[in-house]
Amino acid sequence: MSNSLMGMFERDQQVFADATPLDDSYEPEDIRERDDELEKYQRALQPIIDNRPTSNIFLYGKTGTGKTVATKFMLSHLESDAATYDDVELSTIWVSCENLSSSYQVAVALVNELRLGQGKDRISTTGYSQQRVFDLLYDELDSLGGTVVIVLDEIDNIGQSDDILYGLPRARSNDYVEDVRPVIVGISNDFQFRENLSPKVKDTLAEKEILFPPYDANQLRSILHPRAEKAFHDDVLEDDVVPLCAAFAAQDTGSARQAIRLLREAGEIAQAEEADAVTGDFVRDAQDELEKNQLYQGMQELTTQGHAVLCALAYHQALDEVPVRSRDLYDRYIKICERLDADSVSERRVRDHLSDMNMLGLISVYERNEGLSAGRYHEYELDVPLKAVLDVLLSTSRFEDVANIIQSTAEDNNLLQSNLSNY
DNA sequence: CTTCCACTGGAAGATCTGGCCT
DNA sequence: AGGCCAGATCTTCCAGTGGAAG
Numbered sequence: 001m002s003n004s005l006m007g008m009f010e011r012d013q014q015v016f017a018d019a020t021p022l023d024d025s026y027e028p029e030d031i032r033e034r035d036d037e038l039e040k041y042q043r044a045l046q047p048i049i050d051n052r053p054t055s056n057i058f059l060y061g062k063t064g065t066g067k068t069v070a071t072k073f074m075l076s077h078l079e080s081d082a083a084t085y086d087d088v089e090l091s092t093i094w095v096s097c098e099n100l101s102s103s104y105q106v107a108v109a110l111v112n113e114l115r116l117g118q119g120k121d122r123i124s125t126t127g128y129s130q131q132r133v134f135d136l137l138y139d140e141l142d143s144l145g146g147t148v149v150i151v152l153d154e155i156d157n158i159g160q161s162d163d164i165l166y167g168l169p170r171a172r173s174n175d176y177v178e179d180v181r182p183v184i185v186g187i188s189n190d191f192q193f194r195e196n197l198s199p200k201v202k203d204t205l206a207e208k209e210i211l212f213p214p215y216d217a218n219q220l221r222s223i224l225h226p227r228a229e230k231a232f233h234d235d236v237l238e239d240d241v242v243p244l245c246a247a248f249a250a251q252d253t254g255s256a257r258q259a260i261r262l263l264r265e266a267g268e269i270a271q272a273e274e275a276d277a278v279t280g281d282f283v284r285d286a287q288d289e290l291e292k293n294q295l296y297q298g299m300q301e302l303t304t305q306g307h308a309v310l311c312a313l314a315y316h317q318a319l320d321e322v323p324v325r326s327r328d329l330y331d332r333y334i335k336i337c338e339r340l341d342a343d344s345v346s347e348r349r350v351r352d353h354l355s356d357m358n359m360l361g362l363i364s365v366y367e368r369n370e371g372l373s374a375g376r377y378h379e380y381e382l383d384v385p386l387k388a389v390l391d392v393l394l395s396t397s398r399f400e401d402v403a404n405i406i407q408s409t410a411e412d413n414n415l416l417q418s419n420l421s422n423y
Numbered sequence: 424c425t426t427c428c429a430c431t432g433g434a435a436g437a438t439c440t441g442g443c444c445t
Numbered sequence: 446a447g448g449c450c451a452g453a454t455c456t457t458c459c460a461g462t463g464g465a466a467g
Contacts, residue, residue, distance in 0.1 A: 104451065127443030129450060305454085326430075349455055351431075367431095371465025375429030 015236050015271045015278060021227040022264035024257065028227070031073055033219040034066050037210055041074050044208045048147050048183065049081060049088060056169060056184040056205060060191050061212025064255025067187045070212070071151060078149070089146025096153040103164035106152065107133045114140035134167055138176040147181045156190035166201045214254020220246035223256050224263060232267060237278050241266060244283045262286050295384050298360040299392040302353075305345055307393065309353040311402055312336050313363060313380060314389045318410035323366055323379035326351060336402060354380060387416055 020026055031038060047054040059067040075092050082090040095109045105125065111133065112122045123136065141148055150168065158164070168184055171177045186207075188194075194202065194209075215223065224242045242263070249259035265286035270278040302310060312333035316324045324332075330347050337344035357363045364383045369376040382389060390410075393403035410416050 102452080124442060126441055126451060127449090129443090132443090132450090303454085345454085346456055348432085348457080352455090355432090367463090369430095369462090369464050370428085371463080372427055372467075373465070375427080376463060377428095377430050 014274070014276055015233065015267050016231060017233045019231050019264065019267070021230045022260055022267070024261075026227075027069065027072055031066065031070055032223050032226075033215065034070055034212070037066070037212055038070060038074070040208075040210050041070060044210070045074060045078055048078065048090060048149070049085065051088060054147070054181070054183045056186070056207040057210065058186040058188060058194065058207050059210050059212060060188050060193070062214055062253060062255065063189050064249075064253065064257035064259075065212040065214055066256060067212050068153060071153075071185060071187060075149065075151070090149070091144050091146060092149040092151065094151040094153065097157045098154050099157075101157055101159065102161040103158055103167075104130050104133060104161070106155075106158060106164050107137050110150065111136050111140055114144070118143075130163065134164075135176075138171055141171065141180045141182065142177045145179050147183060149183045149185060151185045151187065153187045154189060155186040156188040156193040160196065160198065162197050162201045165197065165205055169205060215250065215256055215259075216254065217243070217246045217250035220250055220254075220256060220259045224259055227260065228263060231264075232278070236270075236276070238280065240280045241278050241283055244280050248283065248287055258290075261290060265290055292388070295360075295362065296388065296392065298362060299384075299389065302357070304342070304398065305349070306353050306356065307396060307399055308336055308340070308342065308344075309333055309350055310357065310362070310389060311393060311399055311406070313354075313382060314386060314393065314403075315406050315409070317382050317386050317389075318406045318413065318415055320413050320415060322381035323364075324381070325368070325377050325379050326354070327377075329354075329380060339402065340398065342398075354378075386410055 021028070041057070041059075044055065044057045059071065061067050075094075079090060079092065082088045093110065093113050095106060095113055097106055097109070100106050100109055107130070108123060108125050108128075114137075115122060123133075128136075152164075155165075165184070165186070167176075168182050171182060172180065184207075197205070221242055224246055228237055228242050245259045245262040245266070248262055249255055252258060262283060263286075266278055266282040269285050269289065270282045273282075275282070299310065309329075312329055313322075313324065315332055315336070316322050316329065321328075326347070330350055333350060334344050354363065354365070358365050362382070362384055363380050366379045366381075367376070368379055390403050390407050393399040393406075396403075407416075
């Protein structure tokens with residue numbers, strides 16, 4: 001890109017015609033490859049229109065298998081159809097439980113969502129007792145009346161804390177609410193979720209289940225094609241691009257979201273490089289780019305202690321002393337904390353941080369066992385380029401100085417170059 | 424086959440933060 | 446002001462583990 005002031009932001013759309021079909025929030029007018037699931041879904045919601053008792057509905061399937069899109073689709077039809085019958089009173093509320101880890105937090109979110117519609121003040125996310133929040137929730141529901149469809153997206157985040165799934169369906173029979181029929185639509189990424197519910201919830205939560213299997217490559221192609229056609233100018237996409245996105249995503253997660261993101265990223269890379277066509281190579285670049293972003297984000301979102309542990313491991317990496325066993329890593333960690341004048345945590349807690357980072361794919365763990373002479377222990381090393389870790393640490397003011405030291409140590413040992421090519 | 428090292432990882436509960444209620 | 450609440454983070458304790466050495 002040129003450095004002159006003129007034209008820095010000139011419109012530059014040789015690739016995209018209209019990228020909105022590739023947004024995460026885009027709602028297609030028809031849903032492909034999910035006919036059976038939609039039919040089941042429709043049957044499960046039908047009783048609402050018929051004013052009959054309605055089961056709760058649970059959708060199971062991994063991310064990007066169409067659960068959320070299908071639900072938005074069904075609800076908008078349900079709402080418009082319900083409006084044509086005078087005797088059907090219907091409202092819907094939607095809460096994404098993505099960042100909610102307990103029933104308490106879900107209840108607060110529901111109360112706030114309900115209050116939003118009426119211009120009332122939001123309630124705080126802490127401070128109340130659980131029963132207090134549930135009472136507030138019942139009050140709000142009561143003032144709505146009729147059938148209330150409550151969508152709890154990513155409900156599996158609440159884990160074992162499932163009181164809300166016990167309380168809501170029984171609100172009416174327990175006389176907490178008068179004239180409201182709550183219908184819960186739970187959306188879960190975790191097939192195990194139902195198994196792990198507490199027995200009292202499992203026994204009494206009348207429900208219909210709908211499974212959303214991962215998409216295969218053919219289905220993903222069929223999903224991508226119409227979007228690609230709208231999003232890109234004619235003849236910009238090479239023939240292998242959509243199949244390649246579909247194949248990558250099918251192989252990895254079977255997620256339509258992943259496939260669509262790949263396609264968009266590939267387009268953006270092509271645009272940035274001022275190419276006049278999107279080729280398969282851009283898809284491969286996009287794959288790398290998305291993976292990298294996810295790791296960066298994972299690293300950035302660690303707590304201060306997490307960063308300190310990561311820092312200790314990076315130091316060992318820079319000294320070429322990897323993999324490190326946990327006690328050596330812990331010594332280093334303590335020294336780093338002293339230098340930073342920061343609190344240090346117990347060895348046990350450091351192991352927890354390490355196992356979190358392992359889950360995120362940031363580090364590798366090897367189990368070692370030297371029997372009677374040296375026992376059983378774990379060794380760790382970075383699974384992401386040292387350069388990437390340092391980038392994150394350098395941008396975290398507290399770790400800037402230490403990161404600089406690590407960086408020069410790594411340079412002395414020539415440990416940055418080999419990793420640089422990817423980043 | 425038994426011993427036993429050096430951890431690992433589960434469990435329970437303490438501490439701290441931010442916020443409500445009277 | 447002081448008690449209470451929920452959640453996140455951390456500490457303390459300790460039974461359990463797997464394989465080389467004996």
